[in-house]
Amino acid sequence: MKVFLKKNIKNRIRNGHPWIYENEIESYEENIKNGNIVDIFNHENFFIGKGYINFNSKIRIRILTRKNESIEKDFFKKRFISALKRRNTKENSFRVIFSEADNLPGLIVDKFDNYIVLEINTLGMERFKSLIIDTIVELFNPKGIFEKSNNSSREKEGLEKFSGWVYKNGPELIPFNLNGLKFFADTKGQKTGSFLDQRINAKSLKNFSKNKVCLDAFCYTGNFGMHMLLYGAKHVTFLDYSQRAIDIVNLIAKENGFKNYETIVGNAFDILKNFDKSSKYFDIVSIDPPSFAKKATNKQSAFKGYKEINLRAMRITKDNGLIATSSCTQVISEEEFEHILFSAGVDSGKLIRVIHRGDQPFDHPYVLNILETKYLKFRLLQIENIKE
Structure with missing residues (x-):
């Protein structure tokens, strides 16, 4: 079954991007059904690759191979x-x-x-x-x-x-070990049950956590906080909106023999604001929120969300304390994320020093030809008061 692309084929496709949209297709052979493997040709009948098709999707074809090989x-x-x-x-x-x-x-x-x-x-x-x-x-x-x-x-x-x-x-x-810690992947939880993409970024706290009072906000099952406890934190507060996630935090802490911690169920934006009002401050604050925007059309609201939560984190971080902050929103670039952090620092009267710049780990590779594969941004920041 053949599909022919329009004459002005996008460089994106030619350069390795696997997505072909509806408006990039000139014609189809008859009897092609959703889910079928199709052979893709340009307007001059030159073979481009093979992929699967779905007429229900804006991404009409996803290319599996650029070779003329069997998909088995x-x-x-x-x-x-x-x-x-x-x-x-x-x-x-x-x-x-x-x-x-x-x-x-x-x-x-x-x-x-x-x-x-x-x-x-x-x-x-x-x-x-x-x-x-x-x-x-x-x-x-x-x-x-x-x-x-x-x-x-x-x-x-x-x-x-x-x-x-x-x-x-x-x-x-599902029990598993990570960086010397015992964890559980929750088959009823988010994504595949546990976020493996932050395991290397969490290790960046190794030289800073000893005897520190720490907060792990948007903690899910406690990745950053458990690492801080492993590295000698004096106390860690785990915060998440999900009671189930917090229940698993308690189980993981018990499995690892940690007792110097507390848990809070609630909205991180509100609770960080209340910490500020009550002058509750931390040596280290980790914020790893979910994606604030799936589409570019929601980008501005994502900017506001990231700025607000980082500003609130900066206000409850002690002078010269650390913030481990992340963004998993693909439509926000590295440069835009750093600008958000700078803007939050200005509004909170803080000098923002980047101690460590993290990324996706080797098992979450991103392809420069496919922008959508790059999503994770991580910064370990030192927060210094500008004025005494």
Whole structure:
């Protein structure tokens, strides 16, 4: 089945971007159905690649390969092996497949010790689910595979959301080790259950946490706070809007033998404001909020959200204290994020010193040809009062 692109093919496609939009297509062969693999040609009948098609999506085709090859189990096995070679890690817990960045758009695969959690977000990738599961079993021989495909994008693809064990079985809370700490991936929680992308950024607090009073806001299951406790923090306050997340924080703290902490359930914006009013200050504040904007049209509201939460964090950080701040909003660039931090510093009367600049870890690679694969920004800031 063939698809022909318009004459003025975008450089974006020519230079390696896998997305083809509806308005970039000149014509289709008959009888193409949603989820089919199609051969993609330019207006001169020159082969460009193969991908899967979905007429329900604005992204009409996602390219899987630029070669004229069969899309079958061996194809997926090669993709997985290539991804593992890129990672070249001895870690037991890491992201195995990162969608477009690993040439498998629509697929996320995380490894939590002996268990695998996968997320399928597109109809085209859904059609290959059994081959993907077979490939994972062959390469990893896991104790179980949990599918956590409940992203809102599935509805746009014409798919129902799904969560459940698709190979063998396992616990609701999947235990795994990370940086010398015991954690749990929550099969009923966010994304794949735990955020592996911040594990290296959390280690940047190693030389600063000893004997410090710390706050982990938007903590989810406590990644930054647990690392601060591991590194000798005097006390950590964990804050999240989800009672379930806080329950898991308590479980993880117990598993690691930590007692010098407290938990708060509530809205971080409001609680940080109340801390300021009551003059409750911290040596280190971590803020790792969810994405404030999924689309560029919501960019300005995201700017306001990030500035507000960082300003409130700066106001409750002691002079020369630290803020570990993050943005996972893809539509906000590195430069824009730093400008937001600068603006919050000016409004709060602080000098903002960048101690460490973090990024996505090696198992969440980003492709310079595919801007959408770059999303995570992390800064470790020292906050100094401008006036005495």
